[in-house]
Amino acid sequence: MALIPISLKVNGTRFERAVEPRRLLSDFLREDLGLKATHVGCEHGVCGTCTVLMDGEAVRSCLSFAVQADGCEVRTADGLAQGGKLSALQQAFWEKHGLQCGFCTPGMLMVATELLERNAKPTKAEIEEAVSSNLCRCTGYYNIVESVQRAAELMQEGAK
Amino acid sequence: MKPAPFEYVRPGSLAEALDALARHAPAGRILAGGQSLVPMMNLRLVKPAVLIDINRVPGLADIRVDGGELVIGALARHAALLASELVAKHCPLMVEAYRCVAHGPIRNRGTLGGNISHADPASEMPAVLAACDAKIGVRSAKRARTIPATEFFTGPLTTALAEGEMVTEIRIPTAKPGQGAAWQEAANRQGDFAMAGVAAIVTVAGGKCTHASVAVAGMERPGVRLPAVEKKLVGTTLDDAAITAAASMASEAVRPSGSYHADPIYKRELAETLTARALAAARERAR
Numbered sequence: 200m201a202l203i204p205i206s207l208k209v210n211g212t213r214f215e216r217a218v219e220p221r222r223l224l225s226d227f228l229r230e231d232l233g234l235k236a237t238h239v240g241c242e243h244g245v246c247g248t249c250t251v252l253m254d255g256e257a258v259r260s261c262l263s264f265a266v267q268a269d270g271c272e273v274r275t276a277d278g279l280a281q282g283g284k285l286s287a288l289q290q291a292f293w294e295k296h297g298l299q300c301g302f303c304t305p306g307m308l309m310v311a312t313e314l315l316e317r318n319a320k321p322t323k324a325e326i327e328e329a330v331s332s333n334l335c336r337c338t339g340y341y342n343i344v345e346s347v348q349r350a351a352e353l354m355q356e357g358a359k
Numbered sequence: 360m361k362p363a364p365f366e367y368v369r370p371g372s373l374a375e376a377l378d379a380l381a382r383h384a385p386a387g388r389i390l391a392g393g394q395s396l397v398p399m400m401n402l403r404l405v406k407p408a409v410l411i412d413i414n415r416v417p418g419l420a421d422i423r424v425d426g427g428e429l430v431i432g433a434l435a436r437h438a439a440l441l442a443s444e445l446v447a448k449h450c451p452l453m454v455e456a457y458r459c460v461a462h463g464p465i466r467n468r469g470t471l472g473g474n475i476s477h478a479d480p481a482s483e484m485p486a487v488l489a490a491c492d493a494k495i496g497v498r499s500a501k502r503a504r505t506i507p508a509t510e511f512f513t514g515p516l517t518t519a520l521a522e523g524e525m526v527t528e529i530r531i532p533t534a535k536p537g538q539g540a541a542w543q544e545a546a547n548r549q550g551d552f553a554m555a556g557v558a559a560i561v562t563v564a565g566g567k568c569t570h571a572s573v574a575v576a577g578m579e580r581p582g583v584r585l586p587a588v589e590k591k592l593v594g595t596t597l598d599d600a601a602i603t604a605a606a607s608m609a610s611e612a613v614r615p616s617g618s619y620h621a622d623p624i625y626k627r628e629l630a631e632t633l634t635a636r637a638l639a640a641a642r643e644r645a646r
Contacts (some may be wrong), residue, residue, distance in 0.1 A: 221365060243402055244394060245465065258469060262393050267393075310463065331462060332463050
């Protein structure tokens with residue numbers, strides 16, 4: 200199958216590659232670009248650990264083809280920390296033990312990023328609604344919800 | 360867990376998309392949000408030889424009001440419809456049902472046109488559109504036609520779309536004064552597929568029900584209306600006794616297929632209970 204040239208921005212860096220149409224965005228990020236923060240779980244849209252932001256919206260990278268991201272701006276958990284310093288959201292996950300086994304974490308971070316960018320002071324119910332799209336096999340949602348609450352606090356403090 | 364190889368086509372206009380669909384029939388499939396198609400491809404349940412990606416076709420995601428109809432482009436995302444003021448005003452039933460549809464990231468990508476073309480019997484929107492007497496606008500390279508939502512869904516994962524045709528828009532009569540509507544659903548978890556769901560719309564004039572529309576999700580095919588229940592309601596005052604009597608007919612009227620979490624007997628009970636609840640809520644909103 201013919202390769203298709205694509206050009207997209209991932210975490211602020213421009214990449215130009217040629218991909219097979221069937222290349223999933225999740226595999227493209229991990230295998231072609233070597234960005235391994237995005238995890239791959241169920242590969243049919245249920246678990247959410249592959250969630251990335253495409254043009255600011257949380258999407259399942261296992262349900263998008265890399266060719267569809269042509270011209271788009273993609274953000275992954277790889278790009279959250281800046282200059283070796285954890286983002287407020289990552290810091291909060293660390294403080295509140297939101298990681299546990301860590302497998303669902305990249306997806307949780309990205310749905311929480313989308314939530315906090317749209318709503319700086321989410322209620323507990325809004326956080327629960329957002330993270331309910333993703334599965335945590337440790338079933339440790341309490342810590343994850345607390346982490347996002349803590350992140351909102353940290354971001355408020357940082358904004359002052 | 361990886362899709363089979365396919366050829367990728369990205370039309371820049373509706374005309375190009377329809378040409379591609381005609382040229383690649385029957386092997387070509389439309390790729391809209393991909394939230395049902397891509398999982399099936401990843402699982403290799405389907406292996407389309409050609410994908411026609413309509414995501415960059417301009418104008419196909421518009422939401423507008425035209426005369427007495429809310430007109431929704433096939434590519435309108437679930438998230439956009441859930442947040443739309445036009446939809447909230449002219450089809451509040453759709454917004455209520457959308458609160459039960461999947462999760463944020465799926466709603467960000469999934470489209471109404473894709474949802475109904477996939478035609479999952481457990482899906483909410485076929486029931487909503489059937490209850491609303493919506494019309495489905497479809498086009499091929501050769502012709503355009505309109506199919507009533509009540510005739511669009513012909514079976515599980517099966518629609519009245521002919522080879523070379525795609526859904527382009529959904530037309531819904533706008534909500535009228537004196538009308539009340541409600542969605543009720545039972546699912547294992549918030550956002551899961553419905554075990555059963557019921558859309559009810561009633562119109563009240565002079566204290567009497569003049570029109571009733573009831574449709575169910577989670578049964579043998581998508582978008583099933585329950586005319587026996589509707590008939591029983593018209594002419595009543597929609598008091599509790601009338602609702603109970605009509606709802607009791609729902610359990611007989613449905614033909615549920617069993618699923619892992621709900622056998623047919625339970626689904627019949629759900630149909631009755633949810634019909635009664637939806638009708639009671641719709642009645643209050645009609646006042």
